[in-house]
Amino acid sequence: MRIAVIGCGYLGAVHAAAMASLGYDTVGVDVDEAKVERLRRGEPPFFEPGLPELLRAGVDAGSLRFTTDVAEVAGSDVVFVAVGTPQLAGSDAADLTFVDAAIESLLPHLGEGTVVAGKSTVPVGTAQRLADRIAPTGARLAWNPEFLREGFAVQDTLAPDRLVYGVAEGDGAAVAALDAVYATILARGTERLVMRFATAELVKVSANAFLATKISFINAMAEIAETVGADVTQLADAIGLDARIGRRFLNAGLGFGGGCLPKDIRAFQARAEELGHGHTLGFLREVDEINLRRRDRMAQLVDAELARVGGDRVGMLGLAFKPNSDDVRDSPALDVCRILEQRGRVVRAYDPEARETAGRSMPSLDIVGSVEDAVRGADVLALGTEWQEFRELDPVVVATQTDARVVVDGRNTLDAARWAAAGFKVVGLGRPEVE
Ligand code: UGA
Numbered sequence: 001m002r003i004a005v006i007g008c009g010y011l012g013a014v015h016a017a018a019m020a021s022l023g024y025d026t027v028g029v030d031v032d033e034a035k036v037e038r039l040r041r042g043e044p045p046f047f048e049p050g051l052p053e054l055l056r057a058g059v060d061a062g063s064l065r066f067t068t069d070v071a072e073v074a075g076s077d078v079v080f081v082a083v084g085t086p087q088l089a090g091s092d093a094a095d096l097t098f099v100d101a102a103i104e105s106l107l108p109h110l111g112e113g114t115v116v117a118g119k120s121t122v123p124v125g126t127a128q129r130l131a132d133r134i135a136p137t138g139a140r141l142a143w144n145p146e147f148l149r150e151g152f153a154v155q156d157t158l159a160p161d162r163l164v165y166g167v168a169e170g171d172g173a174a175v176a177a178l179d180a181v182y183a184t185i186l187a188r189g190t191e192r193l194v195m196r197f198a199t200a201e202l203v204k205v206s207a208n209a210f211l212a213t214k215i216s217f218i219n220a221m222a223e224i225a226e227t228v229g230a231d232v233t234q235l236a237d238a239i240g241l242d243a244r245i246g247r248r249f250l251n252a253g254l255g256f257g258g259g260c261l262p263k264d265i266r267a268f269q270a271r272a273e274e275l276g277h278g279h280t281l282g283f284l285r286e287v288d289e290i291n292l293r294r295r296d297r298m299a300q301l302v303d304a305e306l307a308r309v310g311g312d313r314v315g316m317l318g319l320a321f322k323p324n325s326d327d328v329r330d331s332p333a334l335d336v337c338r339i340l341e342q343r344g345r346v347v348r349a350y351d352p353e354a355r356e357t358a359g360r361s362m363p364s365l366d367i368v369g370s371v372e373d374a375v376r377g378a379d380v381l382a383l384g385t386e387w388q389e390f391r392e393l394d395p396v397v398v399a400t401q402t403d404a405r406v407v408v409d410g411r412n413t414l415d416a417a418r419w420a421a422a423g424f425k426v427v428g429l430g431r432p433e434v435e
Contacts, residue, residue, distance in 0.1 A: 001025070001180060004073035005080045006102045008035055008066060010153065010259070010327075011119055011146055012082035013044055014051060016066075018157040019080075020058030022184050028066045029073060039066040047326035047353045050154035074109040078181055080144070081106075082119045085267070086259075092266035094123055103130050112138035115177040119146045121204050121264055123271040127166060127197035142167050142174040143197050145204035150258065151324030158185065163192040166200025205271075208264040209284060214249045215256050216290040222252040222430025223293070232430030233412055252430045253411040254298055254332035254384060255291040257321035262288070262330045294429065295332050298410045299339040301427050302382050305406045306345065311379025314340055315404060316349035317371060318385025318411075319358040326353040328361050333384025336410065337365055350374035352389050375402035381424075386413035395422035 001024050005016040008030035016028035030036050035045050042056035058064025065072075073079050083098035099120055106116065116139055118127060131141035143166030148156035163182055167174045175194055179186065186192055195203070222232040232252040240247025256262065265284045272281040306312055321331040328334050331354075337347045341364060348366045351358060355367050368374050371393065375381055381404050383390055391413055399405075399422050406425040407414065416426040416434040426434045 002076045003078055003080070003181065004029060004076040005082055006106065007081065007083035008039055009084055010046065010150065013039060014048065014148065014153040014157050015080055015082055015119065016064060017051060017054040017058055018154065020064035021054055024063065026058065026064050027072050029068070029070050030066070031068060033068055036066045036068050048153050049151065049324055054154055070105045071109055073106065076114060078115045078117055078177055079106060080117045080119050085120050085122055087263040087266060091270065093270040094267035096122065096126065099126070103133055107134065107137055110134060110137040110139035114139040115142055115174050117142045117144045117178065119144055121145065122201060123267060124198050124201040127201055131168060131197065140171060140174050142178055143200040144178060145200055147207060150327055151322065160185065160190060163190060164200050164203050165192065165194045166197040167194060168197070205264055205268045208261055209268055211249055212256055212261045212265050213287050216287040218250045218252045219255055219294050220290050225430040229432055231432060251412065254429065255294040257330040257332045258327060259329040295335045295339065298336050298408065298429065301408050302340060302380055303343060305380045305408060305427065309379050309406065312345050313377055313379045314345055314347045315375040315378030315381045315402065316347050317374060317381065317383045317390050318387055319349055319351035320354040320385050323385055323387045326357050328354050328357045333410070334358055334362060336382070336384055338362060348374050348378065351385065352387050372401050375404065378402050378404045380404055381407040383407065383409045383411055383414065386411040395419040395424055399423050
């Protein structure tokens with residue numbers, strides 16, 4: 001079987017490497033020459049655990065190629081479309097420029113029997129429009145949304161919770177083609193659900209909307225907890241024991257960021273408005289607002305501690321939107337740095353992987369190469385991303401590296417009792433202070 005993947009960003013690069021690892025002759029296509037050049041050498045253009053090994057194995061075995069020439073998709077059995085759908089500038093809606101351009105570029109190279117499988121996250125209704133566009137070529141469309149998490153992308157691609165196929169009514173051939181592609185994964189018992197295009201598109205955006213809502217729900221509880229002196233972590237532990245609620249995705253703190261959840265809930269809301277259902281998804285605006293308020297709250301807490309100790313220097317630990325990623329798109333941690341700088345505070349930051357990406361996104365930020373360098377000279381410490389490295393810090397050692405005696409834990413992740421025993425005041429989000 002021959003596979004092509006259009007778009008070699010997060011989704012596409014991982015998908016192409018995964019396809020090659022399943023034994024298929026795979027070509028990844030991207031318009032970005034520099035990205036293709038790196039991928040050809042087996043180097044991912046971003047940090048993702050397990051991906052370098054998978055890429056190199058495919059490239060070395062000759063089963064994985066990368067090109068900027070879309071004509072090389074000719075003869076593929078399945079062409080996956082994995083280009084980005086970012087937020088449109090000046091609007092909440094998704095920008096479909098890359099999806100449309102990918103489909104247009106494919107048209108001359110499609111033939112009878114080719115299956116084009118969309119993986120990008122798109123507003124409901126897009127798949128049918130694209131299916132109509134490719135119909136004259138004899139190719140067929142399937143919508144096969146992706147649910148991978150950054151940091152676990154390889155694992156989520158090769159061992160997903162479920163496979164979703166959106167297909168045209170009665171299109172058994174598209175289902176058979178995807179079944180063949182995913183045969184190894186299906187043989188392990190992974191559930192596969194076949195549905196209409198619109199349902200498949202909605203499954204993707206509603207899953208992300210649900211996850212975002214779960215996080216904002218617990219962060220709303222954190223706001224209340226702060227006012228009444230309750231502990232949101234204990235609250236999450238207690239409600240999470242109810243299997244109907246579940247403890248996962250109930251970690252209160254700085255909230256969600258990244259290239260998916262924030263823009264997806266906005267695009268979903270924008271699409272609902274177009275469909276005359278603005279009121280139906282109105283709660284997603286609240287979800288977004290609760291989420292963004294947490295960043296201001298963290299900056300406010302840091303500011304208050306700086307005022308208390310009479311300093312203005314912050315040692316920031318973590319810049320990525322979450323651990324095990326160098327992604328700083330819509331990163332809550334980086335936003336907190338911005339707010340603090342706007343208030344005239346001096347921030348020195350460290351992140352195990354996001355140094356370059358954060359530097360590009362916020363050139364004014366002083367980014368250093370170690371925890372020690374970030375905390376030295378600081379008046380207040382702040383934690384913005386819950387990297388394992390920070391969880392494993394020995395507060396007794398940190399206390400010898402800095403004069404700061406307070407840490408604002410934006411991810412409620414440090415062992416507060418241990419830090420307090422080492423002489424630190426620990427300020428969490430939605431939790432009573434520990435001293
Ligand atoms: C998210 C979804 O989890 C994936 O299933 C989906 O495929 C992906 O978007 C996508 O649409 O491509 P991802 O953006 O990698 O994946 O990150 P998540 O693990 O969902 O985390 C999102 C944000 O929520 C992070 O900033 C994280 O710190 C935050 N978060 C997560 C919380 O604040 N609290 C939690 O309890 C969990």
